[in-house]
Amino acid sequence: MREDDFIVSKTDLKGRITYCNRIFIEFSGYSEAELLGAQHNIVRHPDMPRGVFQFLWDTLGQKTECFAYVKNMCRDGAFYCAGLGSCRAGTGLGSYMRHSTAGLGSQAGLGS
Numbered sequence: 001m002r003e004d005d006f007i008v009s010k011t012d013l014k015g016r017i018t019y020c021n022r023i024f025i026e027f028s029g030y031s032e033a034e035l036l037g038a039q040h041n042i043v044r045h046p047d048m049p050r051g052v053f054q055f056l057w058d059t060l061g062q063k064t065e066c067f068a069y070v071k072n073m074c075r076d077g078a079f080y081c082a083g084l085g086s087c088r089a090g091t092g093l094g095s096y097m098r099h100s101t102a103g104l105g106s107q108a109g110l111g112s
Helices: 022-028 050-061
Strands: 006-012 017-020 066-073 079-089 092-106
Touching: 006 022, 017 022, 050 066, 050 079
Parallel strands: none
Antiparallel strands: 006 017, 006 092, 066 079, 079 092
């Protein structure tokens, strides 16, 4: 990821992606058409415990912001780690991610 990149996505309250910016599309490896309407967990890396996302949804259910670090998986199996900030807005969930120093990695380990 480039230093100034922000990954932005929005979901409905059932976790389906309703918006994603070009950076999200680029790093996920999926097309916009594949992402829109898909469950956001399409990018969940198996290393990320499901309990983290339960905590996220529970926190947002209380209309409180949530901040965490997440590891997402790209379509090709590569991954990226990012700082996540999420908030509940109207009938959906908005989130943005700022990459961490870990950056992109491959299945074999962190890449450059």
